[in-house]
Amino acid sequence: MANFFQDTPELKHHLSHPLMRRIVELKERNYADKDKFDYAPQDFDDAMDNYHRVLEIVGEICGDVIAPNAEGVDHEGPKCENGRVTYASGTAVNLEATRKAGLMGMSMPRRFGGLNFPVVPYIMAADMVSRADAGFENLWGLQDCAETLYEFGNEDQKQRFLTRVCAGETMSMDLTEPDAGSDLQSVMLKATYSEADGCWLLNGVKRFITNGDSDIHLVLARSEEGTHDGRGLSMFIYDKRQGGVNVRRIENKMGIKGSPTCELVYKNAKAELCGDRRLGLIKYVMALMNGARLGIAAQGVGLSQAAYNEALAYAKDRQQFGKAIIEFPAVQELLATMKAKLDATRALLYETARFVDVYKALDDIAKERKLEPEERQEQKTFARLADAFTPLSKLMGSEYANQNAYDCIQVHGGSGFMKDYTCERLYRDARITSIYEGTSQLQTVAAIRYVTTNVYLNKIREYEAIPTAPEYDNLKNTLKDMADKLGMVVNQVVESKNQDFLDLVARRMVEIAAHTIMGHLLIQDATKNPELFAKSANVYVRYAEAEVEKAVTFIRKFREEYLADYKQA
């Protein structure tokens, strides 16, 4: 009888951010749908009320259906027979519940049957679903692919496919191949146009495809014969009703076991081109990946929440040496740090989601009319911030999910190592988050340019100017000091003009920026809502200061000749 929206007041706090007014106004085109659709909002307050009510439904399904099913799904897992996937019984129940509740196609426009929700409430739903069962988030969250189809498909494709997604059909993005993982330029799946069939035919193999037996696939394939790089790749839509794709096997994974990870064989599978030829990787997949990365950031935050909740409950319950273990400072530090990391990455997640919301809504409006000069400027600013913050959010969200799952087991002691407690599943489920949709190392590659071009630092300076409660002045000074240090080490590394040095310490510099940004977001949150965030703001900034010191010491003392020590034979 738990409601994951009601029992976590932090979510309502993030939903009430002042920027929401602008986001909703853009997304709702000044509430133009109110006379066309009986479920469209009348005004801003009405829209916010809708988000609250729908998130309450999500919270209830998470608490009453998805979370109780998670253990059974983890044990049972999906099956593959005769080229088709059957979900675990609990997964089927979860999917049915989310379909009946109308939670598919949440961000799609109403004309396709969607809810036209901004990214913020959609990501909030993903946050809760991940807390309930991170593996199920993969299936439910693949509705994200609809966003790419909406952005780049033609009107006829949108009418045919998006309506089906909104009615509850599932999606997948078929990108990875045996020889093309992080390096998607090497994709070989062959697309040839058949004059006889009047459509494209796909042939080849894809690997590690999440929910690979979905109803509607977005497929990256090589349409330009003789090419070998990203410019020869196009994006295709494959409809399962057409046939031609079979699941050869599903992987036996360490975690997120409810989510079928498939190897797919394409044999003359009929498909249609989505968007323009040759833009598959360089434009469409990049857009797809950015959406997916924000989803993984949410998955990390949801897992962190689950880990914290499990650890806290156990620490209150478990008695040793005549008292509950939560009474011991060593355990208190574990729990407070877990909560601080959770609150920090959640603050970063919703800050990023807001940036994405503003620029995406303006992008969409630009298809209907010419943007005003100030709107164009706004679009540019927020698009850049979204690009900069998305890898940061994915990096920190996934890394802290892993750390919190680790500490959750630590709080449980020996019991946590046994299969009897939820924490061992969280530990296994969290592990993939810092790997898929780009490893932490690749998030660093995406983020480092915003370190060296001072995009983060400039944003941090803007945060410094935002008034916060006087009790956080000390923390704010610490954060200013951290920003100064970031500027200093960036100068040192950039001036060295040594790319290997930059690459080796890039992760550390990106993390310094992330710590500082999350520190600022937490003191802003604590200023608005001290009861919820004061402790986390204090604990996190202290933690971050020490982490930054560690990274700065490493970089400042590093000499270029040390690089040789890192090259293994």
Place this chain on the structure above:
Amino acid sequence: MGYKIVVLAKQVPDTRNVGKDAMTPEGTVNRAALPAIFNPEDLNALEQALQIKDRFPDSTVSVLTMGPARAAEVIREAMYRGADGGYLLSDRAFAGADTLATSYALSTAIKKIGDFDIIICGRQAIDGDTAQVGPQVAEKLGLTQITYAEKVEKIEGKRITVKRHIDGGVETVEGPLPIVITVNGSADACRPRNARRVQKYKYALTPSEAKDANNAPKYPELLKSRSYLNITEWGVADVDGDVNQCGLSGSPTKVKTVQNIVFQAKESKTFTDSDADIESLIVDLLDNKIIG
């Protein structure tokens, strides 16, 4: 092809999560301490009704509830899950009703609705636990009844087949329409609230709610332009009810006293596993009428 279905639902205090303050010192239910919820087995009944509508999309599902003004929440909740609309039976004259007066009031409202094929409700409510209202409604309307239903298996023309829960198993029975069905808690759980429907129906109000000066409707113009937002509300006169058969005056059940019983062990006895001790224990239990 469609069927006209009326779901009888009751708003009840949530007695499943009873805290220390659930009862007043006088021994009555402290309604303020218990959240008002949709009676759980009525939700099972609603799900059966909605499944019939899934199979026969031209069907209509209406909810009928009796209670104070706030019981309209039950109707909205049903609309969020798939019901087409509802009727609130609300009048001071209905207050204090036992099962006889309740079933009388409901049956007058059903007669007023007139056009129906299936009346369906939960087996019993979690506040009274009598399981009498459904069967009494059937009697008053002179209709066939199927109790303890688990699933409506099929409907063909004017015949309905229902699987019902019985001791140690299930039984499948067939009956004629119109019919009254009471649904067991072991039937399918109700589908969740639907995101689109919640947004569509959240401003549905009864006339009394729409006139409530303390809580004025936010968008009164919507009530005029969207007829489905107006929930029907009937008093005794609207359903041609006999006031003497309603509420307290129509209720032969009188509560004499309410006692708080706290079970506690006052004394204890120790028995060994010898035959003599076990026999003496059985004799004790028989004497106390604990077994027999």
